[in-house]
Amino acid sequence: MSMTIHPITMHINGKPVGPVPVPEGIMMIDFLHEYLDLTGSRLGCGQGVCRACVVILDKPDGTSEEVRSCITGAHFFEGKKVRTVEGHAQLNEKGEVVALSPIQQKFLEHYSFQCGYCTPGFVNAATVLLEKLKRQPVAKDRLDQAITDGLNDHICRCTGYVRYFEAVKEVALATPGLVKDGK
Incomplete structure (x- = not known):
């Protein structure tokens, strides 16, 4: 029995990738790990429940969304723009981290x-949430609910939820234009 191979091309973390010949049914997380050595996204449950594996899909309209890479085939991303957790920090010419993103910090x-x-997964979820708040600022009295909604689907077995929540809230409150006063 032969395996069907199809080339794939996309942009990952702002750089063109491909064409790379990969098996037809390969999951995105396996493509990232095995073909690109981008191992930051984690394979947790393998069923799309825990969301440790999410990547960010940047849409043509300027919006972004989380996509679970353990249950989404790599070919779904053909021709699309994707960000992984490795794409958030600022790097120098040598590829060394010079500054973390505000949420990472x-x-x-x-x-x-x-x-x-x-x-x-939490870094990517928080990033998507903050980008949404840039487009649609939330009233200060609704910020807690917006953060809860943005992070709620992610599972942390060590129960770091309160600290993740507090960190995201601090970034949202410190970033001009994300939170508005009033209703």
């Missing part, structure tokens, strides 16, 4: 993780 400052396994 606050997660560190709040020690929002224990084992860190779920952290890449």
